Amino acid sequence: MALTDRTAKTAHTHDKAGTHDKAGTHDKAGTHDKAGTHDKAGTHDKAGTHDKAGTHDKAGTHDKAGTHDKAGTVPGIVIPAGMLPSDGRFGSGPSKVRPEAIEQLVSHAGVLGTSHRQAPVKSLVRRLRSGLSDLFGLPQGYEVALGNGGTTAFWDIATFCLIDKKSQHLSFGEFSSKFAKAAQAAPWLEDPEVIESPVGTHPWAEATAAVDLYALTHNETSTGVMMDLQRPPGAAPDALVAVDGTSAAAGLRFGAQEVDAYYFAPQKGLASDGGLWIALMSPAAVSRAERIKASGRFVPSFLDLATALENSRLDQTYNTPALATIVLALAQLEWILEGGGLEFSCGRCDRSAEILYGWAEASSFATPFVAKPDERSHVVATIDFDPSVDAATVAKVLRANGIVDTEPYRRLGRNQLRVAMFPAIEPSDVEALTACIDFVVGSL
Ligand SMILES: Cc1ncc(COP(=O)(O)O)c(C=O)c1O
Numbered sequence: 001m002a003l004t005d006r007t008a009k010t011a012h013t014h015d016k017a018g019t020h021d022k023a024g025t026h027d028k029a030g031t032h033d034k035a036g037t038h039d040k041a042g043t044h045d046k047a048g049t050h051d052k053a054g055t056h057d058k059a060g061t062h063d064k065a066g067t068h069d070k071a072g073t074v075p076g077i078v079i080p081a082g083m084l085p086s087d088g089r090f091g092s093g094p095s096k097v098r099p100e101a102i103e104q105l106v107s108h109a110g111v112l113g114t115s116h117r118q119a120p121v122k123s124l125v126r127r128l129r130s131g132l133s134d135l136f137g138l139p140q141g142y143e144v145a146l147g148n149g150g151t152t153a154f155w156d157i158a159t160f161c162l163i164d165k166k167s168q169h170l171s172f173g174e175f176s177s178k179f180a181k182a183a184q185a186a187p188w189l190e191d192p193e194v195i196e197s198p199v200g201t202h203p204w205a206e207a208t209a210a211v212d213l214y215a216l217t218h219n220e221t222s223t224g225v226m227m228d229l230q231r232p233p234g235a236a237p238d239a240l241v242a243v244d245g246t247s248a249a250a251g252l253r254f255g256a257q258e259v260d261a262y263y264f265a266p267q268k269g270l271a272s273d274g275g276l277w278i279a280l281m282s283p284a285a286v287s288r289a290e291r292i293k294a295s296g297r298f299v300p301s302f303l304d305l306a307t308a309l310e311n312s313r314l315d316q317t318y319n320t321p322a323l324a325t326i327v328l329a330l331a332q333l334e335w336i337l338e339g340g341g342l343e344f345s346c347g348r349c350d351r352s353a354e355i356l357y358g359w360a361e362a363s364s365f366a367t368p369f370v371a372k373p374d375e376r377s378h379v380v381a382t383i384d385f386d387p388s389v390d391a392a393t394v395a396k397v398l399r400a401n402g403i404v405d406t407e408p409y410r411r412l413g414r415n416q417l418r419v420a421m422f423p424a425i426e427p428s429d430v431e432a433l434t435a436c437i438d439f440v441v442g443s444l
Pocket of ligand 1: 093152175176221245
């Protein structure tokens, strides 16, 4: 059933209670729909897309041809309208949010601003948790936990609540190195093992007797490298495998039995806003968190995984969540489930990746940055440019034409574009993007 249908039920109940009418919230929501909030927010999707993205108009650049020249930085190249993608958002975080999800958010106006401890919000959280369990085919006993703070908070949570004494981290870019740093800084833990590999590649875990948690990253967003997930052969039977799936979740496949804690935030594959962490936890990870808590280790309440689990089981979070984030995540999740689940969402990413890397390989000026084809991410592509073409200028021209956030990860410092291919992004738009890049480079 579509998210909107179920919401309608909730709204109906409110109407009966008369609360909406008095508060006038429902009417206002209706007014929004009529007033076309979607058009304003929905950027490229309706005709005239670019103008409505707000970027150009506010910047006052695109409409007035040549205004970029005033700044002296961006050539005034105008990409023909027929060549543009239907939506110009290719950022690697947050993801493009589908206009239909925004519509569903608007249809939930009556839930926004209500208690997260009451049935209407709790039922959304319940659907999110059970939908994720279905999407990832979680084995018996696995649980879906969630809390506030995004993935960055989860690194601290894992440092307090999942690492017993010593962890091993695969470090191959900005994000994978961060959890290693958090573990390194924790005085109650032994120094972690950190296995590094050059950017554009990934290392493999190496089983060590003393390691009780292996920290992997499914997709390194800063470099566009993805890795297959498997328990390190020879790891101690009670060692946990914790995986940062922030940019991979819903876009890359994995076997749930290979992981104990697969954690992510909903602003990428789930095309929502940030601020939340979600963790798929095996029974071993759950009991590790409970055992560490029982051991008397100091754990700040906000970072207490056992507390988060207790709340999650009640379809709540420990403290107040952003309800819009939950609604948007659920809209995307149910769209994926209705489309056929992980095969549907990963299939879209596969198609986008095939288009983008195929184009780069055939191009005279672009090359996939990641050398090994099976390590080239299907959710975040990094494309190096020949030194004769300034990728930063290309990104600026694209931006001036409404195609945004193709700049490379800032600290990677390469002459490249980084293009998200999350499930919400249409493969046909990725194809249009390649034509736009060719047009821009040909016009420079
Ligand atoms: C792989 C990966 N891990 C962690 C993060 C940080 O996530 P958050 O901003 O939710 O803390 C990101 C964000 O881009 C990411 O891509």
